Structures are given as C-alpha cells and as structure tokens.
Amino acid sequence: MRINSNSDNNFTINKLRENSSLLLSSLTRISSGKKITSPSDDTAGLAQVTKLKNQNIRINSAINNNQNLLSFLYTQDSLLEKAVKASKRLS
Secondary structure: OOOOOOHHHHHHHHHHHHHHHHHHHHHHHHHHOOOOOOOOOOHHHHHHHHHHHHHHHHHHHHHHHHHHHHHHHHHHHHHHHHHHHHHHHHO
C-alpha cells in the first residue's frame, strides 16, 4: 500500500489557514477601532495602555476632589461672611 502526500497541497493549506487567521485579526481590529484587541496582539502595549488609563482615572479623581474642595471653601466663606455681618449688627 502506498500513501500519496502532496507537499505543495499541504503548504497551500497551511498558508491559507495562516492568512485566514491574519484576516480575522485585521477585521477584528478594524471593527473595534482599536489596535490592541487581545493581550496576544501586543502585551507591552496593552500594559502601557492600562497604565495610562489608570493614570487618567487618578487625575480625573484628583480634579473632582479639587472641585469639591473649592465648593466646600466657597460655602465656608459664605457662612463666615454671614457670621461677620451678624456680629457687626450685634455690636
């Protein structure tokens, strides 16, 4: 019994599978609008993106905290102005 194998055919099938995988990856990137769609695309890039996103969250939180502090200080200033006016009326 003789088994025939066609190396050209096997090579072509492997290349077709490889190209189909690359096409699927490209279509996923295009449809999502992101360069990195999975950790296997670029692990170092994903780590940097995650670090920058977390830094952005911390900065936005700091901005919100400062705005809240400013509102609190305006409220305290208004309260002190009213206290000063009341003490002037008493004297």
